[in-house]
Amino acid sequence: MQHIGIKEVATKAKVSVGTVDRVIHNRGRVSESTREKVLRVCEDLNYHPNVLAQRLAADKPVVFVTITPGFSSDNTYWKIPLEGIQKAAREMTGYKVKVENLFFNLADPVSFRKAALDAILLEPDGILLAPVFKREAREFIRKCKERKILFVFLDTIIENIEPLSSFYQDPFESGYLAGRLLSFHLRRKSEILVVNFTLDIENNIHLGNRDKGLRQFFSDNNFRGKIEELNINPADELLLTKKLEDILHHKTRGIFVTSSAHKVAKSLEKTGKSGLMVVGYDLTPDNVRYLKKGVIDVLLCQKPAAQGYGGMMALFNHFVRKIPVRKEQIMPVDIIVKENYRDYRDF
Amino acid sequence: MQHIGIKEVATKAKVSVGTVDRVIHNRGRVSESTREKVLRVCEDLNYHPNVLAQRLAADKPVVFVTITPGFSSDNTYWKIPLEGIQKAAREMTGYKVKVENLFFNLADPVSFRKAALDAILLEPDGILLAPVFKREAREFIRKCKERKILFVFLDTIIENIEPLSSFYQDPFESGYLAGRLLSFHLRRKSEILVVNFTLDIENNIHLGNRDKGLRQFFSDNNFRGKIEELNINPADELLLTKKLEDILHHKTRGIFVTSSAHKVAKSLEKTGKSGLMVVGYDLTPDNVRYLKKGVIDVLLCQKPAAQGYGGMMALFNHFVRKIPVRKEQIMPVDIIVKENYRDYRDF
DNA sequence: AAAAGATGCGTGTACGTACACGCAATATAC
DNA sequence: GTATATTGCGTGTACGTACACGCATCTTTT
Structure with missing residues (x-):
C-alpha cells in the first residue's frame, strides 16, 4: 500500500468515502459523532490528501495573476523577474493552474490601477505583486482582502501589511x-x-x-x-x-x-x-x-529571476501543494566580482 | 477542455485509448499504419502526457538512492547536503517516489563499495552520488551503466564521465x-x-x-x-x-x-x-x-543544502516530470561577510 | 396521522493514464 | 478442412480525489 487515502480512512472508520470527503471539506450533512470518528481515524492513519489526485479531480483551475512593471529597451530590469515567473508557470502545467501576467507602466500610477482592476476581474486565488506605488498598492490590497485573494510581494514590501510571502532584498x-x-x-x-x-x-x-x-x-x-x-x-x-x-x-x-x-x-x-x-x-x-x-x-x-520564480512557487506551494510557505524570503546580497560572475548568469 | 489527453488523441485518430497508449509506450500489437496515424495526431494536437495522472496510475514507484558520506559530531559537513536531499524527498510525497539514503565512511573506501552494492540491490532508477573515492566510484558507475541506472554527481565530479547532471563548486x-x-x-x-x-x-x-x-x-x-x-x-x-x-x-x-x-x-x-x-x-x-x-x-x-536539494530535483525532473535537466550546475562561490551571513542561513 | 422537509449517508462518475484481459480477424499448423 | 497461434484492437478496472445525486430515516408541519 503506497499511500493511505480516503478509502483506507473510510474502511477503518466504517463509513463510505463520500462521508470522509464531506468531513474533510466541511461540507455538512455529517453527524457530529461520525465526524469526530473520521477525524480521529485521519489522525491515527496520518492521512494526507494526495495532491496529484486532488488536482486531477478538480474541476476549476487555480488562478494566479502577476502584476509587475513592464519593460522596454531602455529599462530591461523587469524582464528578468518575468523570466523566473514564466519558468515557474511552465512547471505548473498539468496541475490545472492558470497564470495571467499583467503589466503596468513605472511612470504612471494610473496604469497600475488599471492592471489591478483587470486582476480582480480574473477572480484569482493568488496574486504576485510588485507594490511599487505604495498608495495604489494599499488600495488594491484592501480589495484583495475583501475578496479573500492572497498576495505575494515581489521586489519591495509595504509596511504593516502581511502578505502570504515576500521576496525582496533589503x-x-x-x-x-x-x-x-x-x-x-x-x-x-x-x-x-x-x-x-x-x-x-x-x-x-x-x-x-x-x-x-x-x-x-x-x-x-x-x-x-x-x-x-x-x-x-x-x-x-x-x-x-x-x-x-x-x-x-x-x-x-x-x-x-x-x-x-x-x-x-x-x-x-x-x-x-x-x-x-x-x-x-x-x-x-x-x-x-x-x-x-x-x-x-x-x-x-539580488537574483531577480529567482525572486520571480520564488514568488510564483510560494503561491503554488500554498494553493496547490498545500505546504507551509515562508512569510519572508529576503534575498541574499550576492557579491559578484570578475572571478565568479559566470556562476550567477543563470539566476 | 483543460488539457488534451489520450482520449482526445484517440477520438481524432479514430482508435481507442488503449491503442494510443500502446503506440506511446511502444509495447507493440499495433499495425504500422495506425501507429503512424496516432503519432501524427499526437504531433498535431501537441499532446503531452499529464504527469499527475501518470504517477497516479503507475503501479511501481520510481526509486532513487543517495550515496553520501556519513557525518558525526566532529565532521558535520555532510549533514547539510542531506537536509537538502530530505527536503526534496518530502516534496516528492504523493508521486510514488521511493528515496533511500545510503552512507559511507570518508576514511574507508570499502564502506563505499558496500553502499554501492546495496544501492544496486535496490534496483533504483537514479542515484545521487558523492564520488569521493575516484577509483571505487568509477567501478560503480560502470555497473550502473550496464544496468541503465542514471546518476547525478554531488560535491565532486569525475573526469571523462558524463552523469545526468552534477552539482558542485570549482x-x-x-x-x-x-x-x-x-x-x-x-x-x-x-x-x-x-x-x-x-x-x-x-x-x-x-x-x-x-x-x-x-x-x-x-x-x-x-x-x-x-x-x-x-x-x-x-x-x-x-x-x-x-x-x-x-x-x-x-x-x-x-x-x-x-x-x-x-x-x-x-x-x-x-x-x-x-x-x-x-x-x-x-x-x-x-x-x-x-x-x-x-x-x-x-x-x-557553496550552499551545500542547495546542492543536495538540486541533485535530487534533477533526478525528479528527469524521471518524474520528464523535463530536460542541466548537465552541470556549478554552484556560485558565495562571498559571505558579517553583514550578509544572515541571509544565507537557510541554504 | 399523512405530507413535506431536513438530515445522514452511500453510490456513481469524472479527471488522465497504465495495464491486464478478451475478442475478433487473420495467419499458420496439421 | 478444422485446430491453434498470432496480430490488431477495444474494454474494463485501478490510482486517489471531488462532487452530484439519490435513498433511507428522522423531524417538523398542518
Whole structure:
C-alpha cells in the first residue's frame, strides 16, 4: 500500500468515502459523532490528501495573476523577474493552474490601477505583486482582502501589511555591506564618492536606502575620511565625466554607485583609474563588461529571476501543494566580482 | 477542455485509448499504419502526457538512492547536503517516489563499495552520488551503466564521465576569487599566509585546488609580495597558535585558510590581530561566531543544502516530470561577510 | 396521522493514464 | 478442412480525489 487515502480512512472508520470527503471539506450533512470518528481515524492513519489526485479531480483551475512593471529597451530590469515567473508557470502545467501576467507602466500610477482592476476581474486565488506605488498598492490590497485573494510581494514590501510571502532584498543592508567591502581597500584618510542616478524613478526608495546603509556602516565603524556625494541625471553622460574629474582626487579610494555602475565606469575609463575600488549594482551585460575589464570591482546583486520564480512557487506551494510557505524570503546580497560572475548568469 | 489527453488523441485518430497508449509506450500489437496515424495526431494536437495522472496510475514507484558520506559530531559537513536531499524527498510525497539514503565512511573506501552494492540491490532508477573515492566510484558507475541506472554527481565530479547532471563548486575558482578579495586589502609588499589543515581527508583534492587557485591569481596579477604556507594537523591547537605567532609579522596583511577558519581565528584572537584580513570556508556556527566578532572577514560558501536539494530535483525532473535537466550546475562561490551571513542561513 | 422537509449517508462518475484481459480477424499448423 | 497461434484492437478496472445525486430515516408541519 503506497499511500493511505480516503478509502483506507473510510474502511477503518466504517463509513463510505463520500462521508470522509464531506468531513474533510466541511461540507455538512455529517453527524457530529461520525465526524469526530473520521477525524480521529485521519489522525491515527496520518492521512494526507494526495495532491496529484486532488488536482486531477478538480474541476476549476487555480488562478494566479502577476502584476509587475513592464519593460522596454531602455529599462530591461523587469524582464528578468518575468523570466523566473514564466519558468515557474511552465512547471505548473498539468496541475490545472492558470497564470495571467499583467503589466503596468513605472511612470504612471494610473496604469497600475488599471492592471489591478483587470486582476480582480480574473477572480484569482493568488496574486504576485510588485507594490511599487505604495498608495495604489494599499488600495488594491484592501480589495484583495475583501475578496479573500492572497498576495505575494515581489521586489519591495509595504509596511504593516502581511502578505502570504515576500521576496525582496533589503537595500539598506546592501549599502551597509558595500561599506564593508570598500573598507577592505581604504586607508586612514581615504575618501569615498557616492554616485546616485537620481532620475531612476523605479528605484528611488531603493537608492536612498542603499546610500543610507553605506553611511551607517562608516558611522558605525568610525571612519575618519570624507564621503563625497554626486547626484546626477544618467542621461548627462558628458556632465558625468566632467563632474567625476572635478570631484576625484588622490585621496579617493572608493566609488559607490547606488545603481548600475557602467556609466561611471565608462567615464572612469576615459579619465584613467588607479587604486580606485568601484562598487555598483546588478548583473547586466553593460556592468559585466566593465567588471571583466577591471574598471568595476564589485557588483551587488539580488537574483531577480529567482525572486520571480520564488514568488510564483510560494503561491503554488500554498494553493496547490498545500505546504507551509515562508512569510519572508529576503534575498541574499550576492557579491559578484570578475572571478565568479559566470556562476550567477543563470539566476 | 483543460488539457488534451489520450482520449482526445484517440477520438481524432479514430482508435481507442488503449491503442494510443500502446503506440506511446511502444509495447507493440499495433499495425504500422495506425501507429503512424496516432503519432501524427499526437504531433498535431501537441499532446503531452499529464504527469499527475501518470504517477497516479503507475503501479511501481520510481526509486532513487543517495550515496553520501556519513557525518558525526566532529565532521558535520555532510549533514547539510542531506537536509537538502530530505527536503526534496518530502516534496516528492504523493508521486510514488521511493528515496533511500545510503552512507559511507570518508576514511574507508570499502564502506563505499558496500553502499554501492546495496544501492544496486535496490534496483533504483537514479542515484545521487558523492564520488569521493575516484577509483571505487568509477567501478560503480560502470555497473550502473550496464544496468541503465542514471546518476547525478554531488560535491565532486569525475573526469571523462558524463552523469545526468552534477552539482558542485570549482575549488580552483574559489581560491582564485579569494586572491581577488585579499588583493583589495594588500599593499605593495604585503605578505599572505595560506593555512592548510592537511588531515582533512575528505577535502584533500578540494584543499589543494583552492590553494592552487589563490596562487594562480597572484601569479596572474603579478603580485610582488610573499606567500607563506602553513600545513598543520587541525588537532594541534596549541601548535597552531605557536606557529602562527612565529610566522606572522607586520608585513602580513592576509590569511587564507583553505577550509574552516575558526581554529585559526581562535588563535588569532589570543595573539591579537590588526590589519589582517582573514578568508576561510563554510558557513558553520563556529565560523560565524568569529565572523561576527570581526576576526574572520570573509567566508566562501557553496550552499551545500542547495546542492543536495538540486541533485535530487534533477533526478525528479528527469524521471518524474520528464523535463530536460542541466548537465552541470556549478554552484556560485558565495562571498559571505558579517553583514550578509544572515541571509544565507537557510541554504 | 399523512405530507413535506431536513438530515445522514452511500453510490456513481469524472479527471488522465497504465495495464491486464478478451475478442475478433487473420495467419499458420496439421 | 478444422485446430491453434498470432496480430490488431477495444474494454474494463485501478490510482486517489471531488462532487452530484439519490435513498433511507428522522423531524417538523398542518
